[in-house]
Amino acid sequence: MRILERKTLTDFLENRLADGEIIAPVEVEGRLYFRQLDPEKGLAELVWPAADPLSVDFTVNSIKEFFFPRRQELYEQRPDGIIPRAAPDQKPRLVLFVRPCDARGLTILDRVFLGEMEDESYRYARQSTTVVGLHCLQPDRHCFCTSLGGGPFETEALDLALTPLEGERFLAQGITEKGEAVLALLGGKEAGEAERKALEQLRKSAEAAIRRTIEVPDPQTMAERFDSPYWGEVSRACLTCGICSYLCPTCHCFDIVDEGYLRVRCWDTCSSDTFTRMAAGEDHRRRKRSRYRQRVYHKFSYFKESFDTHACVGCGRCTRHCPVKIDIVEIVNGIATAATAGSPATPESTSAGAKR
Amino acid sequence: MKDSALRKAEAIAQKAASERQKVADRQKASERQKAALRKTAADLLAQKAVDLVIGYGRSSGGDVVPLFVSRVEEAQALEWNQHCTYNLVCYLTDPEVVGSLERKEKSKAGKAETRAKDADKAGNARPAAGKVAIVVKGCDLKSLVVLQSENQVQRERLTVIALTCPGVADETGRLLAKCEGCPPDVYNPRGELCDLVVGEPVQRPGGESTGKQSGGPLSDPENQDSTYCDVEEIDVLNPAERRELWDGYFARCLRCYACRNVCPLCYCKECVFDQHDPRWVSPAAAVASNRSFHLIRAYHLAGRCVDCGECERACPVGIPLRRINRKAARVVEESFHFRAGLDPEAKSPLVAFANEDPQEFIE
Amino acid sequence: MTPVQIYTPYAARLQELRVETRDVKTLRLVFQDEKVAEGFSFRPGQFVELSVAGEGEATFCLASSPEEKGFVECSVKRVGLVTEAIHRLDPSALVGLRGPYGNSFPLEQMEGRDLVFVAGGIGLAALRSLIKVVLAQPQKYGSILILYGARSVADLVYLEELEQWGSRKDLKTVLTVDPGGESADWKGEVGFVPAVLEKLNPGRKNTTVITCGPPIMIRYVLAALDKMGFDPEAVITTLEMKMKCGLGHCGRCNVGPLYVCKDGPVFTYAQIREFVEQII
Numbered sequence: 001m002r003i004l005e006r007k008t009l010t011d012f013l014e015n016r017l018a019d020g021e022i023i024a025p026v027e028v029e030g031r032l033y034f035r036q037l038d039p040e041k042g043l044a045e046l047v048w049p050a051a052d053p054l055s056v057d058f059t060v061n062s063i064k065e066f067f068f069p070r071r072q073e074l075y076e077q078r079p080d081g082i083i084p085r086a087a088p089d090q091k092p093r094l095v096l097f098v099r100p101c102d103a104r105g106l107t108i109l110d111r112v113f114l115g116e117m118e119d120e121s122y123r124y125a126r127q128s129t130t131v132v133g134l135h136c137l138q139p140d141r142h143c144f145c146t147s148l149g150g151g152p153f154e155t156e157a158l159d160l161a162l163t164p165l166e167g168e169r170f171l172a173q174g175i176t177e178k179g180e181a182v183l184a185l186l187g188g189k190e191a192g193e194a195e196r197k198a199l200e201q202l203r204k205s206a207e208a209a210i211r212r213t214i215e216v217p218d219p220q221t222m223a224e225r226f227d228s229p230y231w232g233e234v235s236r237a238c239l240t241c242g243i244c245s246y247l248c249p250t251c252h253c254f255d256i257v258d259e260g261y262l263r264v265r266c267w268d269t270c271s272s273d274t275f276t277r278m279a280a281g282e283d284h285r286r287r288k289r290s291r292y293r294q295r296v297y298h299k300f301s302y303f304k305e306s307f308d309t310h311a312c313v314g315c316g317r318c319t320r321h322c323p324v325k326i327d328i329v330e331i332v333n334g335i336a337t338a339a340t341a342g343s344p345a346t347p348e349s350t351s352a353g354a355k356r
Numbered sequence: 357m358k359d360s361a362l363r364k365a366e367a368i369a370q371k372a373a374s375e376r377q378k379v380a381d382r383q384k385a386s387e388r389q390k391a392a393l394r395k396t397a398a399d400l401l402a403q404k405a406v407d408l409v410i411g412y413g414r415s416s417g418g419d420v421v422p423l424f425v426s427r428v429e430e431a432q433a434l435e436w437n438q439h440c441t442y443n444l445v446c447y448l449t450d451p452e453v454v455g456s457l458e459r460k461e462k463s464k465a466g467k468a469e470t471r472a473k474d475a476d477k478a479g480n481a482r483p484a485a486g487k488v489a490i491v492v493k494g495c496d497l498k499s500l501v502v503l504q505s506e507n508q509v510q511r512e513r514l515t516v517i518a519l520t521c522p523g524v525a526d527e528t529g530r531l532l533a534k535c536e537g538c539p540p541d542v543y544n545p546r547g548e549l550c551d552l553v554v555g556e557p558v559q560r561p562g563g564e565s566t567g568k569q570s571g572g573p574l575s576d577p578e579n580q581d582s583t584y585c586d587v588e589e590i591d592v593l594n595p596a597e598r599r600e601l602w603d604g605y606f607a608r609c610l611r612c613y614a615c616r617n618v619c620p621l622c623y624c625k626e627c628v629f630d631q632h633d634p635r636w637v638s639p640a641a642a643v644a645s646n647r648s649f650h651l652i653r654a655y656h657l658a659g660r661c662v663d664c665g666e667c668e669r670a671c672p673v674g675i676p677l678r679r680i681n682r683k684a685a686r687v688v689e690e691s692f693h694f695r696a697g698l699d700p701e702a703k704s705p706l707v708a709f710a711n712e713d714p715q716e717f718i719e
Numbered sequence: 720m721t722p723v724q725i726y727t728p729y730a731a732r733l734q735e736l737r738v739e740t741r742d743v744k745t746l747r748l749v750f751q752d753e754k755v756a757e758g759f760s761f762r763p764g765q766f767v768e769l770s771v772a773g774e775g776e777a778t779f780c781l782a783s784s785p786e787e788k789g790f791v792e793c794s795v796k797r798v799g800l801v802t803e804a805i806h807r808l809d810p811s812a813l814v815g816l817r818g819p820y821g822n823s824f825p826l827e828q829m830e831g832r833d834l835v836f837v838a839g840g841i842g843l844a845a846l847r848s849l850i851k852v853v854l855a856q857p858q859k860y861g862s863i864l865i866l867y868g869a870r871s872v873a874d875l876v877y878l879e880e881l882e883q884w885g886s887r888k889d890l891k892t893v894l895t896v897d898p899g900g901e902s903a904d905w906k907g908e909v910g911f912v913p914a915v916l917e918k919l920n921p922g923r924k925n926t927t928v929i930t931c932g933p934p935i936m937i938r939y940v941l942a943a944l945d946k947m948g949f950d951p952e953a954v955i956t957t958l959e960m961k962m963k964c965g966l967g968h969c970g971r972c973n974v975g976p977l978y979v980c981k982d983g984p985v986f987t988y989a990q991i992r993e994f995v996e997q998i999i
Binding site: 632 | 775799800
């Protein structure tokens with residue numbers, strides 16, 4: 001573990017920016033986004049994490065789009081043949097100040113895209129990227145990473161982990177070989193007992209600051225409530241837009257469409273009312289309640305059956321940015337006490353509020 | 357010298373005290389209004405005048421959420437505070453929330469009722485197309501007026517509960533931009549457009565001085581909407597600059613369709629952007645197709661949009677969508693002297709055709 | 720970024736576009752690249768994604784036998800954008816073909832057992848590959864019954880094959896059309912497929928049933944088989960679902976914990992029993 005002065009980090013990043021790419025939090029009109037830094041602007045746009053624990057600065061987007069792009073050209077299919085897209089050169093890439101929840105999201109995408117059928121562009125993106133994480137000093141009221149196997153000071157999928165200290169300094173830990181190599185380049189002072197203690201203290205207070213806990217019921221409980229009127233109640237306010245899916249670090253559903261002769265892959269959401277519609281009109285998730293239920297079951301039941309983890313990292317973006325603040329923690333926590341199918345149906349219009 | 361300093365200090369202290377008093381008064385008025393709202397909803401349900409009340413509630417996470425109340429005791433969960441920003445009118449065209457309120461011919465209305473009684477495969481009843489009460493602010497009410505003019509709601513099945521409104525705020529407590537310049541007859545809703553007004557008339561700072569009544573004749577210069585400066589800021593740019601500005605925003609767009617889905621006036625059962633046979637615009641999030649989406653939607657809203665501001669509020673990447681729709685609204689205002697959302701009998705000029713419509717473009 | 724190779728199709732030339740019914744055609748495709756043609760192999764039950772330039776992709780099960788070298792066949796019912804484009808293809812047009820994807824019929828487990836094929840409409844296409852493989856080596860299996868029905872005589876597909884199968888002594892073929900769908904000289908059964916199945920009352924001992932057809936037919940066939948006491952492990956079907964990637968990434972065909980493209984499209988009734996009502 002090393003202590004880095006901000007200047008050390010700045011110098012290193014400027015060097016990297018010269019012949020590589022850096023993706024980091026940037027402010028645009030009052031909101032933070034992960035964006036590729038413009039080499040011509042240097043580090044001017046980069047938003048440094050505040051050491052002030054009261055400052056909360058979450059990016060709107062996760063880093064998902066840099067491994068699984070919003071729109072990706074696959075190939076051209078012309079009447080006279082198939083023309084694959086030429087591969088542009090991928091410069092070495094650094095993603096900076098990634099929170100542990102977003103990083104953990106990558107491990108969930110790995111299970112999908114690096115499985116039996118490997119998505120080469122995803123693998124290539126993962127291999128050419130160094131993930132430099134930022135420990136979370138102050139989670140906000142929507143965060144719930146700790147109840148899903150994550151935490152504000154976790155290091156899963158990070159190459160290098162940075163912890164902000166006072167005086168614009170950072171603690172730096174190499175997590176992987178890639179990260180150790182970067183740390184060697186950075187240099188810095190070897191951390192001592194005082195710093196280790198400080199780290200522990202910061203970790204404890206950050207974990208304590210997480211106010212919400214999600215309690216995912218066991219598969220049996222979930223199965224028994226699949227036909228519950230509960231799903232109609234909790235999905236009522238949903239607008240079936242794509243915000244939760246598109247901002248989620250783990251959601252990965254996509255569509256393949258033709259733009260002229262160009263075949264393109266683009267993000268899609270199971271919330272959409274056309275998602276499961278077939279050519280002749282058949283649709284087994286015609287109703288909003290079925291689609292919202294699908295979202296919950298896919299993330300908190302089905303995915304784990306295949307991949308030994310829930311498809312959620314507890315970053316809270318879905319609730320934070322939902323236009324009507326649909327609260328997935330509240331909904332999942334309410335499943336266990338929901339009426340099972342076949343019990344006397346509560347009137348269709350029972351408000352979810354009554355249960356609180 | 358000392359005297360005037362003393363007087364100054366006194367004046368400041370007095371001003372602070374009177375401000376505190378005003379805040380305390382507003383708080384109390386707000387509490388009374390909330391209590392009145394809850395009582396109104398409870399009474400309507402108890403008397404079976406309505407089957408469902410759509411209003412605001414609070415999630416266990418502490419956020420304001422839409423609330424759907426069907427039992428008398430649940431009416432106590434209704435909320436009303438400065439964070440009640442949502443326009444709940446969008447739920448009136450969601451058949452899964454209210455059944456179908458669409459005005460159809462008599463023969464079809466019967467069918468709609470029957471379908472509503474069907475249960476889904478699990479035995480859960482579909483929402484009954486019964487009677488609905490909805491809580492609206494003055495801005496929300498305008499969008500309901502447009503729905504009426506387009507036959508999307510059977511008004512007789514609605515009980516419209518309008519609230520007097522001191523303005524709503526974002527999460528930091530800052531007044532939303534759309535609330536600035538809101539005219540008095542909107543924040544104190546007019547009785548003829550709703551069934552019940554809940555809350556005492558509100559006094560907004562500067563409200564009197566805007567002077568304009570949104571219900572007055574638009575040919576009257578006094579009634580011109582003087583708050584189009586956000587549109588004018590862009591009007592002064594040349595086309596290349598405008599293109600650069602908007603493409604910058606459209607590059608951020610995720611095509612989440614939150615703006616469309618939250619809009620009370622985007623109610624097409626099959627949206628043109630969801631059609632795939634043919635597919636008019638690529639659903640992929642890229643500047644060109646995003647541009648098409650936003651401009652086409654703006655055209656579909658021209659002369660209909662009431663600037664409730666929900667699209668912009670819902671946008672996760674901060675695209676200034678109100679400006680697009682307000683630009684269209686201003687052109688409609690100048691060309692047709694029409695403002696949407698004021699008269700349930702009046703059809704939007706781009707929806708209806710009249711011989712007197714301006715046609716300077718025809719030589 | 721590197722292009723995503725797994726989504727890039729092979730080019731295949733249309734050798735024949737055979738009319739089966741008013742809305743079903745069978746394509747015979749030959750891979751343009753000889754190496755691909757030689758190396759392409761599949762198991763009965765698997766599917767491919769066919770694509771037409773500028774129109775899109777759609778999922779079709781391979782209807783030819785894997786033992787028929789040099790070409791593959793798919794049968795396409797005209798229901799939407801892509802299938803319409805396929806029906807209008809020029810002779811020797813180039814299409815895209817991706818695959819084979821999905822699992823396959825458990826041939827080994829079927830050996831030594833009596834087999835009952837129950838198909839409706841274009842559902843026969845999904846079973847044709849399997850039937851051809853079985854009929855190439857009938858001695859491996861017990862008795863074979865093919866029950867096939869369609870809405871009307873005009874909707875029956877694979878007329879040539881039906882005739883061939885009907886004239887064979889080592890299997891029983893029963894054809895049926897829905898009431899009202901018979902022609903004046905119709906000699907087959909008249910009745911819905913599930914009803915005819917119950918009438919035929921095939922024995923359930925050491926028997927595997929393989930069924931495919933319109934969702935509503937599958938639903939009633941499964942119910943009938945349940946009633947007749949068939950072991951759900953011995954009842955096999957192949958499901959249709961909206962798909963895009965075909966290989967377990969895009970999430971579209973996810974139903975319950977299964978992906979129809981990856982864990983299916985071939986399923987036993989036992990596997991899908993819990994949520995079959997959602998999709999049929």
